[in-house]
Amino acid sequence: MDLHKEGDRGSAKQKKVKIVFVIGGPGSGKGTQCKRIAQQFGYTHLSVGEILRQEISSGSETGSMIQKIMKEGKLVPSDVTVRLLQQAMQGINSDKFLIDGFPRNEENVKAFEDLTKMEPEFVLYLDCPQDEMEKRLLSRNEGREDDNIETIRKRFKVFMESTLPTIEYYESKGKIRKVDAGKSVDEVFESIKVIFSQGKDNKVPPSRHKCKCLIL
Ligand code: AP5
Numbered sequence: 001m002d003l004h005k006e007g008d009r010g011s012a013k014q015k016k017v018k019i020v021f022v023i024g025g026p027g028s029g030k031g032t033q034c035k036r037i038a039q040q041f042g043y044t045h046l047s048v049g050e051i052l053r054q055e056i057s058s059g060s061e062t063g064s065m066i067q068k069i070m071k072e073g074k075l076v077p078s079d080v081t082v083r084l085l086q087q088a089m090q091g092i093n094s095d096k097f098l099i100d101g102f103p104r105n106e107e108n109v110k111a112f113e114d115l116t117k118m119e120p121e122f123v124l125y126l127d128c129p130q131d132e133m134e135k136r137l138l139s140r141n142e143g144r145e146d147d148n149i150e151t152i153r154k155r156f157k158v159f160m161e162s163t164l165p166t167i168e169y170y171e172s173k174g175k176i177r178k179v180d181a182g183k184s185v186d187e188v189f190e191s192i193k194v195i196f197s198q199g200k201d202n203k204v205p206p207s208r209h210k211c212k213c214l215i216l
Contacts, residue, residue, distance in 0.1 A: 019118060021170075022100045023163060024126030026155040027133035027140075028181045029188060033126065034100045036189050041196045044094035048101040051084050052076055071145050073154030075104050075162060078111040086115060105162035109169060123170045124195065126181035126188070130156055 020043065022030050031047055038045040052070065056063040062080060069076050081102070089097060099120075103109045113119065137152050146155065170176050179191040 016095065017118070018096045019120045020096075020098050021102055021120045021123045022098060022126070023103070023123060023167065024181055025128055025130065025133050025159045025163075026152060027137040028126040028128040029136075029185065030100045030126060032185055033181075033188060033192055034098050037098055037192060037196060040193070041096075043096045043098035044092055045098045045100060046085065046088050046092075048081060048085055048099065050100075051088050052081070055084060067145075071151065073146060073151040073158060075108075075158060078105075078107040081108065082111040082115055085112075103163075103166050104158070106165060106169065109166055120170075120175060122175045122177050122195075123167075124192065125167055125176050125178045127178050128181035132182050 022034055022037075024030050031049075034045045034047065037043055052066050056067045056070075066076050066080070075081075085099070085102065103112060133156070134149075134152060137147050138149065140147055146152070167176060177195045179188060179195070181188050
């Protein structure tokens with residue numbers, strides 16, 4: 001996938017773009033930890049859930065369709081999700097993307113690979129007990145339409161049925177980096193730091209830390 005806009009072509013040397021996917025059940029702490037990773041390791045954080053919520057806010061027909069699906073705790077079709085994700089990536093000049101909440105099923109994996117011909121460097125899996133995730137979501141209080149017990153349970157079911165097989169797929173490729181996400185925010189981040197510090201080129205000197213999170 002050419003991540004650069006038309007006007008950028010030829011003006012900049014083609015960069016190798018590094019992608020890390022972050023997956024985990026609803027409330028496992030993906031958004032919370034991605035903000036910290038972006039800040040400390042210089043990644044651009046893209047939350048797929050947030051991209052979809054922005055489309056809902058735009059008032060488009062696609063947005064109405066997404067809203068209905070999200071309310072039911074189901075997955076948005078991959079062609080829509082991957083197109084919006086690609087647009088978001090093309091709009092940002094970065095060579096390190098942290099993609100939060102993706103992929104969620106095998107269709108997501110295939111759509112991404114077909115479109116981009118790219119593979120993630122690795123996949124961070126936040127493994128958290130369901131009762132802990134439920135407790136976190138019920139006390140989040142941010143007015144999300146899908147944070148009610150009925151929809152939360154459906155989201156758990158979708159995670160078990162659709163997302164776990166993608167974890168197995170990446171495990172077979174040696175790309176899963178699993179952390180125990182049931183601990184405190186600081187403890188989870190300590191484990192994550194070890195993973196992101198392993199590749200030398202992941203390290204960014206403090207003065208060059210950048211955070212281009214779409215969600216702040
Ligand atoms: P999305 O917005 O990604 O929701 P989610 O996966 O259900 O995850 P959440 O955002 O609810 O939780 P999180 O893991 O980010 O945890 P957070 O850090 O916020 O997706 C929503 C919907 O969009 C999906 O259901 C689907 O319909 C659709 N969608 C998204 N991606 C899609 C895709 N690829 N394909 C198709 N459809 C897609 O933390 C939660 C709470 O816990 C916060 O209050 C936080 O402060 C707290 N907390 C976090 N960590 C800790 C900790 N360690 N200890 C205590 N509290 C903590």
